[in-house]
Amino acid sequence: GGCGATQSSLMRARMRLSLQERLWEFYQTRVNIPAEEQAMARRAALDICAELRVFLHAKLPDMPLREMYLSGSLYDDLQVVTADHAQLMVPLILEKNLWSSIPGEDTIMNVPGFWLVRRENLEYFPRSSSYWDRCMVGGYLSPKSVLEVFEKLVAGSINWPAIGSVLDYVIRPVVPSETLTLEVQYETDRKLYVDFLPLLVMEDGTSLIAKPHRLSAERNENLWRQSFRVAETARLRALDQEDGGCRCTCLKVTKAVCKLSPALHRLNSSQLTNTILLLSEKEGDWTQEALADRFLQLLRALVGHLEAGRLPCALGPKVNLFCELTEQEVDELGYTLYCALSDPEGLLRT
Ligand code: GDP
Numbered sequence: 120g121g122c123g124a125t126q127s128s129l130m131r132a133r134m135r136l137s138l139q140e141r142l143w144e145f146y147q148t149r150v151n152i153p154a155e156e157q158a159m160a161r162r163a164a165l166d167i168c169a170e171l172r173v174f175l176h177a178k179l180p181d182m183p184l185r186e187m188y189l190s191g192s193l194y195d196d197l198q199v200v201t202a203d204h205a206q207l208m209v210p211l212i213l214e215k216n217l218w219s220s221i222p223g224e225d226t227i228m229n230v231p232g233f234w235l236v237r238r239e240n241l242e243y244f245p246r247s248s249s250y251w252d253r254c255m256v257g258g259y260l261s262p263k264s265v266l267e268v269f270e271k272l273v274a275g276s277i278n279w280p281a282i283g284s285v286l287d288y289v290i291r292p293v294v295p296s297e298t299l300t301l302e303v304q305y306e307t308d309r310k311l312y313v314d315f316l317p318l319l320v321m322e323d324g325t326s327l328i329a330k331p332h333r334l335s336a337e338r339n340e341n342l343w344r345q346s347f348r349v350a351e352t353a354r355l356r357a358l359d360q361e362d363g364g365c366r367c368t369c370l371k372v373t374k375a376v377c378k379l380s381p382a383l384h385r386l387n388s389s390q391l392t393n394t395i396l397l398l399s400e401k402e403g404d405w406t407q408e409a410l411a412d413r414f415l416q417l418l419r420a421l422v423g424h425l426e427a428g429r430l431p432c433a434l435g436p437k438v439n440l441f442c443e444l445t446e447q448e449v450d451e452l453g454y455t456l457y458c459a460l461s462d463p464e465g466l467l468r469t
Contacts, residue, residue: 160202232438262329364405396433425453
């Protein structure tokens, strides 16, 4: 009767309370990275960035680049568990009249969120009018070829052992890697991975990065990936600032869960961030006290999106953020998360 209902809701309240407590404890002990560790990692990344700037200016003074800069979760206070990676953004300068961008949905590949960058006006400005013509493949700027240019330089002609010994780090290019990555050992037990990320900023502000499509790479070889990272991270932070919310904490806890459990490795920060942004459109209570409820709701929302095989990007709904997962991966992620719903604390015991 009524008494039983009250008791079971009381029990449920207690379970919630303890999940809430466990989430905060997990956040303090596993997720959050000590400020000192973050500072050391940033320091190492900055040292490497400075060396590369000097090297590129000296060795290739005419390569049209804007100043390289570091970015990623390490710089947004969104990195979790260990301070172990950063991106080195390398912005290429393209001549406006020589290159144009075509959205992926208007190409035969039909993939929103990816773009082709086409060489224009070849009749008036023949090949090699643009520095980046050397990376043109079939009339398009090839991200793969751009990466190869940097790979040759970074893996081939920089004396990393010498630079490393000056800086007191052990530095080596990681081969093979999907993108171009440097491994920097800056303490006996601390490693930092720095990814080179060539970047195009188009006239309308669209950011395109040279990070290949994960599936059928051959067919999609010329595609540049649109990056929403800056905008989506800013939106998440702004929402938290408006209401003192726990969205960033919820994101970091979930990122850590995915980083620590192999079955969830395939879920990335962008997918998690966008799921939280979409949830924020429906759900108003993001107070610190609601962390456990929102965490569970986030898991349920992910299960729902996985069931649908589709996670629209909050900043560009045509983009499906699951488009680089295979059907099997989608099923496995969905199954793992579905099971976790009945034992969410199990996720924190990894
Ligand atoms: P984390 O690596 O999970 O901590 O997440 P980040 O928020 O640092 O995202 C880094 C990932 O996003 C890398 O895989 C990048 O290749 C990718 N990415 C896409 N766009 C950007 C961008 O504009 N800046 C950076 N730093 N990374 C980007």
